[in-house]
Amino acid sequence: MQTQGPTPGKRRRTWLWILVAVFGLGVVCVIAIAGFAMHFFATHVSTKALSPAEAFKAFDVAKAPFKDQPPLFEMDDRERITALRQLSDLPAAKKPAEHMYVLVWSAEKEKLVRLSLPFWALRLGRQKIDVGTDVFDMKRMDLDIRQLERAGSLLVLDHRDRTGQRVLIWTQ
Numbered sequence: 001m002q003t004q005g006p007t008p009g010k011r012r013r014t015w016l017w018i019l020v021a022v023f024g025l026g027v028v029c030v031i032a033i034a035g036f037a038m039h040f041f042a043t044h045v046s047t048k049a050l051s052p053a054e055a056f057k058a059f060d061v062a063k064a065p066f067k068d069q070p071p072l073f074e075m076d077d078r079e080r081i082t083a084l085r086q087l088s089d090l091p092a093a094k095k096p097a098e099h100m101y102v103l104v105w106s107a108e109k110e111k112l113v114r115l116s117l118p119f120w121a122l123r124l125g126r127q128k129i130d131v132g133t134d135v136f137d138m139k140r141m142d143l144d145i146r147q148l149e150r151a152g153s154l155l156v157l158d159h160r161d162r163t164g165q166r167v168l169i170w171t172q
Helices: 008-044 052-066 119-124 145-150
Strands: 045-049 073-075 081-083 099-106 111-118 154-160 166-171
Touching (some): 052 099
Antiparallel strands (some): 154 166
């Protein structure tokens, strides 16, 4: 007695179930990625309406550990960025930086934006930082993430413009 393979109808149903399972898995993955992104954003970005006095106090507190350390970059009135020191010239720190912090004060909106960016997240994408706000676009500084992490805790940029907007970037 010969045994025959599955009938054509059963083969089609098997492939249909496989396709449904793959599609379902894809939907679950998209939902998981969206949930992770929302959680990451909620824990690493905060925006707060503050008075100018409260905002400047926040900048003073953030800058205090760096005392008289000059920043790596300066920005002129035309928003041209100039390197004051080269990252590659800095010695390696005993402990590499774990986070890059960005503090942006919008005088017009009276809002303070705080970003806390772990270096593992910065290394996932391109090797250049690309964090945009309505006030400041960091990709113009052309930073190398690995060099920045290697240098440890340092002041990257401290800038105030004529309109009262301020940007402070540092690593720890």
